[in-house]
Amino acid sequence: MDIGFSPDETGFREECRDWLHANVPADKRPLDAADAIGFDKAWQRRLFDAGWAGINWPTDYGGRGLSIVQQVIWLEEYAKAHAPWIGANFVGINHGGPTLILNASEEQKAYHLPRILKGEAIWCQGFSEPGAGSDLAGIKTRGRIEGDELVINGSKIWTSFAHVADWQELVLRTEEGSLRHKGLSWVICDMHAPGITVRPIRKMSGQTEFAEVFYDDVRIPLANVVGGLGNGWKVAMSTLSFERGTGFIADQVKQSQEIEELIAAARANDMIKDDRIADQLAQLRAEVAAVRAMTYRNISEVVRTGQPGPEASVIRLFTSELGQRLERMAVLLMGEDIIDFAYGDDDAVGDYLRGFAATIAGGTAQIQRDIIGERLLGLPKSR
């Protein structure tokens, strides 16, 4: 076992660092989706022009095709350079694009993949519904086949960037009367199609980033189905195999920056003299270190065996809850200044309020605990 990097890897790290140093925008990324869209598209184009778009995409599809260790290095340097979150491009680059690579026809890939990489086409995700949250297989949005079209009715919710998106990865029920995971299809939905209504939802922090989407007789060509009718669940799950345990590297680096800032802040305002606060900070610093250790261990597992170990779900749960502990500590150190918070403030209180998403979005902490209990410890399945 070792924690060192080879000369080649160190050279690559310097290449990443140099490019990021010269190219990371000086302006802060706006938080509201409508304000951020121009910023996000420009940053994605810049990444693309320099060959840094789709670092884990195969080169055949215009990606960088980095090895897993190179991905780690890029993501570490990306976060250290305070490079902006890819924002509105998140779904296309990290989710929709990889799903297309694994399941789509050559025509579908040829049209969509370059547009995603260049930041020209914004994608959003249509999975959750008002009645299908943690129980995703309870999807009710349906598509009736009429000729060579699907006629779609229903609604989706918590769709990030829906009001600025061009396309949506939409999972819906295409077999009438089908139950649970059967009879679902994964469809490329044109967000500009007639019959789509987007109702943006304001978060408790004041930003409007996600939305509810209504479908009223929306017509989508059957040619937009990916992976075949009725295979939607399988297609949606295949995306997970693209995730190689690098998903939390940026969070880890961000958390390691945050804990140093918190310790400095607690020293500056003397709150570190409170034994309980000093002890909590010490514990947090140890936990932040452990996230890197867990990530490196998981990445090593991928290098050795080709796939992440079952403990990947542990990292996800631990990192998301640690992020919230850090946000709570930041707010604690603010003291009564929290009272001055106003909608839209981009400060520690805003981070704290937005941070509740970490244990809800993409699988709640409770679902993660089910997965850990069942897959890692072999406890009986309760759903």
Add this chain to the structure above:
Amino acid sequence: MDLTPNDEQIAFQTATTDWCRGNMALEDARARPESLWAELEAMGWTGLTAPGMDLDHASEALVFAELGRFLAPIGLISTAVASRWFPDVAEGKVALALTASQSEPLRVLDPAGSSAVLMGEPGGLRLFDLPDSFTDQGGTLHTTAHAQTIDLSTMQSRHEWTSSLWTEDDPAPALHLQLLGAAYAVGCADAARDMAADYAKLREQFDRPIGWFQALKHICSDMAVRAAAARSQLYYAACALDENAADAAFHVAAAKRLADRAALDNGRANIQVHGGIGMTDEAAAHLPLKRAHLLQFIAPAARETLLA
């Protein structure tokens, strides 16, 4: 960068686990036979860390975590550390003293049959000579001097300060002790987790295994999370020591802190998952909890190191 054990290390780890399972079952930790130490010596666990063995910290961490999983004798840690840093003087078993100031007598753990006592201090180790009369070495058993500890497998005694050898101005020896203590705690946390998960699969209420219920399942999942975080940090810390990294002291302290917390929290959770039977002396659920309480005092992580 590679934080997974290689084939050789996995073989070593597996062999350790198998031997422990067959010869040093956790359930027997309430009363270890006197012959155990001789068996451990014969198997080579006591001389594993001697300078000539050239074993890296990563391999040691793996093996000691397995030993810790079966609540192996505390004296193994001190003997291992002494054989590395005092190879010329430390012979046979070396007991472990908790860190103390010179005004108080030493609290010595696992004294039976020991020829010396090791004590960790910030920045160094001390090795005290142990008078024959204190142990059974003179052919006489002075068992009255030995008292029970909360951890049923560990006896203790009090010992006045004598002259000692000291590893001054070298942080590595004390970090070695802390790393092996962390490895023991990681094993202890694993043991509690596995005991709880096994029981949750077996015990039925409301016509199904209690592990079916999320309330119980999630207690077990949290045990797995704590154990995984502590184990990963242990590996990282061992590598940091092997590479003489500038921040090795922080990483070892972080490993000890997380492992101590995991051992204690998992020890408590294990009792809760067991319910009534977990309260009893008869069941083994209390053994990891009690061991965890003892481990908290062995080379604990200093807050200043974690915040430095």
